[in-house]
Amino acid sequence: MQQGTPRPGDAGGDPAARPGRLGVGVVSGGRVGAVLGAALRGAGHAVVGVSGVSERTRERADALLPGVPLLEVPEVVRRAELVLLAVPDDVLPGLVAGVAATGGWQAGQLVVHTAGIHGVGVLAPARAAGAIPLAVHPAMTFTGTSLDLARLVDCPFAVTAPGPVLPVAQALVVEMGGEPVVVAEEDRATYHAALSHGANHVVTLVAQARELLAAAGVADPGRALAPLLHAALDGALRAGDDALTGPVARGDVGTLAAHRAALAEHARRTGSDDVPAVHRALARATADRALARGRLGADAVARLLAVLAEPAPGAGPGAGPAGPGDDAV
Template identity: 60%
Template structure:
């Protein structure tokens, strides 16, 4: 698969996802230009010790690859706001990690000459360095214009993921699948744990662990997916 050249990487978003992906890209040989921190300075320092902390505008202006890992409701405003101040540059790679958005949300950046990429890591992040060990066992939903799709796939691989191409027109269905898997699973576990607690089980989470893992493995095998056992 096409390998990306060494890039100057900037990360916008210091929640659970951004610092981990920044660390993964740095581990693949890219240079970390900077990351926004806000109130998450402690998390950034734990996952990316010594990383330059910059404001959003400086990250966008200085980076050849900008990774945007912000909450769903902030993404569109951030991209368009940076476009209004002329932050996006011709040939710059702009990658967001939101499952629901495809390429359209990056249109303001593309209008400035940037190359839009959507790479969603299909994993629940803890926001710690533990995640780096989990990345090679996870997939990423990748959407990009045809000519640069190999670049998006290569970046996913360099971060540790197995890339799966999602057509831009299917991002809504993809997002629904991701939300169903995560939200429903979390809700069912919480409901079951609550019932066990009412029944007098002291540690319902530990009690459910083997049962849920074995049940999920069985369901994945039935769906044609890999088992973790």
């Protein structure tokens, strides 16, 4: 963001008095839609309607968008100068096509979706009716509460739009407090895969680590993991593969074999193979990345991969010297 760019709520008078304020319709009032609708309202735009039928949607709208009427989707679209489509990725194409089939899109209307995987191609039926297509995806998880509004400040938003209207999408992101990052149409799937792989799968990894610590008798797994995981995440964000530590990065074959045996026993007790399967896949990927970056030689990686082969070996000393370094964990 450029220096001096005003934030929502900054000094400078009533936000609603700023030029270019729009009537915003939110489809639907889920966690993302309600929060982004509230952020746009805080920037001075008028939220003219929100769709949603569940009791939770009604409660969320009352909390984040008080006074905004709950309407059917066609009426939200009819009233809005800017339609915010905050629906699941797979729902979006059918919704856009359905509104187009009923003649609902309006010429000059801004149609903004928040689906990470889609660019503006999915909005082609709206664009054919003269609407202006914008794709804006916040790289953030949402609780659907007012706490999310503070988390939007400096949050990266992937922005995709036709060149002439790209500044409009960027301006909307800035008004919501975010940092616009331009992502090309053809790169949206890769962009979204990166976020999902990093954010969603780290939750799975942490949950699995908590499960193993609990099985080992640790009373508070979250507290035991927190310092290590915070340090590991910080190192990975700053240094990427240079932050690799642990037995695979060191080439400690014996330790890896003992880990595999322990995880196989855990799987036998729990009746679930998900932990050893994920461990095996990530250990192989770690070994490959350590080899590619010169952290380990080909012979050391071959020994590691042999230990990772099916079936899981029993615990015992492994062959071969340790790799470089003596990092913790």
